[in-house]
Amino acid sequence: MAAKPTFSQEISNLLYASHGNPLKTCIQCGTCSGTCPVAEFMDQTPRRLIGMINADLKEDVLKCNTYWFCASCFHCTVRCPAGIDIADAMYAVKRYSIWHKTYSEDLVGPTFSETFVKTIARSGRSYEPILAPTYMFSMGIKEVLQEAYMATQMMLKGRMPVLPAKIKRLDNFKEMIRRIIPVGGAE
Amino acid sequence: MKKFAYFPGCSLDKIALSYNHSSVDTAKLLGVELQELDDWNCCGATTYFHVDQLLAYTLVARNLAQAEKAGLDLVAPCSACYKNAYFTNKYIKEDPDLAEHINFALEGDDLQFNGKINVHHIIEIFVNEVGVEEIKAKVTNPLEGLKVAPYYGCQIVRPRKDGENLENPHFFEELVEAMGAEAVDFPYRLRCCGGSLIMTSRHAALDMVRKLLQNAVDSGADVIATACPLCQVNLECYQLQVNDEFGTTFKMPVMYFTQLLGLSLGLSKKKLGIGSELVSAVPVLK
Amino acid sequence: MTQTKLLIIDDDPDYVDGIKSILEKADYSVDVAYNPKDGFKALESGNYDLLLLDIMMGRGAEGVMVARKINKDPKLRNIPVLIITGIREQIAFLFPGQPVHPRFLPTDELLEKPVDPKFLLEKVAALLEEAKAKKAE
Numbered sequence: 001m002a003a004k005p006t007f008s009q010e011i012s013n014l015l016y017a018s019h020g021n022p023l024k025t026c027i028q029c030g031t032c033s034g035t036c037p038v039a040e041f042m043d044q045t046p047r048r049l050i051g052m053i054n055a056d057l058k059e060d061v062l063k064c065n066t067y068w069f070c071a072s073c074f075h076c077t078v079r080c081p082a083g084i085d086i087a088d089a090m091y092a093v094k095r096y097s098i099w100h101k102t103y104s105e106d107l108v109g110p111t112f113s114e115t116f117v118k119t120i121a122r123s124g125r126s127y128e129p130i131l132a133p134t135y136m137f138s139m140g141i142k143e144v145l146q147e148a149y150m151a152t153q154m155m156l157k158g159r160m161p162v163l164p165a166k167i168k169r170l171d172n173f174k175e176m177i178r179r180i181i182p183v184g185g186a187e
Numbered sequence: 188m189k190k191f192a193y194f195p196g197c198s199l200d201k202i203a204l205s206y207n208h209s210s211v212d213t214a215k216l217l218g219v220e221l222q223e224l225d226d227w228n229c230c231g232a233t234t235y236f237h238v239d240q241l242l243a244y245t246l247v248a249r250n251l252a253q254a255e256k257a258g259l260d261l262v263a264p265c266s267a268c269y270k271n272a273y274f275t276n277k278y279i280k281e282d283p284d285l286a287e288h289i290n291f292a293l294e295g296d297d298l299q300f301n302g303k304i305n306v307h308h309i310i311e312i313f314v315n316e317v318g319v320e321e322i323k324a325k326v327t328n329p330l331e332g333l334k335v336a337p338y339y340g341c342q343i344v345r346p347r348k349d350g351e352n353l354e355n356p357h358f359f360e361e362l363v364e365a366m367g368a369e370a371v372d373f374p375y376r377l378r379c380c381g382g383s384l385i386m387t388s389r390h391a392a393l394d395m396v397r398k399l400l401q402n403a404v405d406s407g408a409d410v411i412a413t414a415c416p417l418c419q420v421n422l423e424c425y426q427l428q429v430n431d432e433f434g435t436t437f438k439m440p441v442m443y444f445t446q447l448l449g450l451s452l453g454l455s456k457k458k459l460g461i462g463s464e465l466v467s468a469v470p471v472l473k
Numbered sequence: 474m475t476q477t478k479l480l481i482i483d484d485d486p487d488y489v490d491g492i493k494s495i496l497e498k499a500d501y502s503v504d505v506a507y508n509p510k511d512g513f514k515a516l517e518s519g520n521y522d523l524l525l526l527d528i529m530m531g532r533g534a535e536g537v538m539v540a541r542k543i544n545k546d547p548k549l550r551n552i553p554v555l556i557i558t559g560i561r562e563q564i565a566f567l568f569p570g571q572p573v574h575p576r577f578l579p580t581d582e583l584l585e586k587p588v589d590p591k592f593l594l595e596k597v598a599a600l601l602e603e604a605k606a607k608k609a610e
Contacts, residue, residue: 004486005507013484013508016531037379037398041391069388071395072233072267073379074345078353085346094237099529099563109387113234114566120235120246121567124228126197135386143389146428150465154202154424157463161201168226175295176249180242180288181534182577183560184568238564239533288538 007058014092020085032076042066062102067093068109124167192254193221196268203416205460209445230271247275252300266415269308270342314358322365327453329367336373336408340418366451375402380421409471412444440468476502482512483527509535528558544579553600559586
């Protein structure tokens with residue numbers, strides 16, 4: 001039976017239902033890195049990240065910010081000559097880092113995702129003011145003031161919600177979620 | 188009158204209210220009724236996919252099921268909502284195990300989804316259902332002299348859906364020209380605005396916005412036209428932050444294409460929510 | 474007498490190593506699949522006496538989907554299923570401190586990681602015993 005999976009196999013197990021080709025088919029051409037609009041802000045480019053996964057450099061992969069800086073623009077995915085769904089692979093590594101809590105503390109992305117998911121699971125709708133604290137903590141005073149000024153302007157223009165929205169059939173909605181993730185809500 | 192189930196999505200509830208109103212009113216003028224889904228829920232944006240894709244598909248399926256129940260195809264004006272709805276619909280149709288699992292969850296809300304509908308972005312409704320020629324014929328107030336940078340962004344065209352032209356689409360330009368405006372050559376029209384990185388990786392996203400704004404200025408545009416609330420907010424509302432961060436002096440209005448379309452069809456500025464921008468569009472509009 | 478055959482479907486290699494060695498020491502024959510697709514395939518072709526199933530795998534909470542599929546399959550539904558999950562740890566932010574909801578898990582027994590080896594062996598033995606009794610009826 002199956003031998004103990006290496007790190008790259010762990011990632012490919014997460015991607016078992018992906019519609020793209022396996023990461024192993026990467027030819028290291030760099031089209032993804034050349035296409036990626038965020039590459040210059042990543043500590044490893046997408047091409048290098050895939051190379052690192054394929055070389056089983058687990059620790060180096062998990063400590064880099066690359067996948068949390070992916071903006072889901074799918075430009076790499078549509079251009080990859082090997083047919084790898086690179087953005088989907090970024091999602092897989094994100095899941096790995098959330099499920100195993102391996103992300104570094106200074107990243108805003110994981111906390112933001114968690115808060116967003118929590119907000120929707122409880123109300124059925126997203127609500128910007130609840131999300132703000134998840135990213136404000138990483139800001140300097142100048143950015144916080146900018147953010148507050150913008151929020152005020154938006155409020156004045158009628159573009160900022162004052163109260164969180166909620167769907168009507170919320171109990172049904174929560175029941176629906178429990179049928180997928182059977183945690184919580186037991187009497 | 189053609190009718191579609193309309194899923195506005197969370198942004199259009201408030202931040203992009205002008206997109207909401209201008210979409211519904213403009214569509215109506217062109218013979219398309221957008222009937223808002225009852226009790227729709229958030230599509231999960233991109234973040235649900237970071238935690239559990241099955242849960243993400245389920246959230247989207249609840250909206251799809253409600254559209255199917257009404258016997259209508261689903262239309263989304265937000266590119267992220269559209270992408271999520273499009274692919275969830277496709278995957279449920281392709282994978283019976285996934286369909287069975289999600290339908291078990293939907294029973295919790297007395298719904299079921301049989302994969303009998305299609306999903307469209309609202310710009311497709313104007314381009315494909317109404318048609319550019321038809322629009323041209325109905326324009327009463329051509330936006331002559333207005334130089335528009337048509338900004339596609341990402342998720343309308345990507346990932347690949349069905350044989351569309353990914354590297355050189357031209358439907359947005361055609362739509363802008365139909366309004367009587369000039370579509371300028373905007374090389375960064377397919378480049379990402381940063382999306383939710385504006386909240387999670389601020390500096391990176393502001394720099395992405397800066398590059399897009401500079402490219403629009405260099406293209407000679409008076410205004411950027413968008414088809415996504417996230418793109419609009421990043422490009423417009425964060426201009427002040429971009430100017431602060433990089434010492435630039437951008438003052439580029441960013442409007443929803445439905446606002447421009449509405450103007451060309453003779454709707455009033457007020458009705459189209461023009462005036463709720465942080466960077467006023469009024470100086471460039473006649 | 475032939476060895477009792479167990480299948481583990483779990484994506485965590487280190488965890489699998491641990492419980493596999495505990496079960497093998499107790500003289501069970503143990504096979505492993507590291508994703509739901511391979512796991513279901515193995516289950517269909519392998520004549521297993523018991524399945525140990527993880528929840529968070531692949532796209533998300535796929536173990537629930539696998540358990541439901543087994544339950545609907547007349548050939549497989551008699552195989553006892555023991556869910557061993559770290560789900561409350563893995564997505565603790567979503568439902569802090571809240572229990573797993575038994576009503577939505579079509580399974581025979583649920584244990585949460587980490588599992589005490591002695592307790593695990595007791596549960597496995599009890600489920601096998603129960604299945605045997607049912608078969609004899």
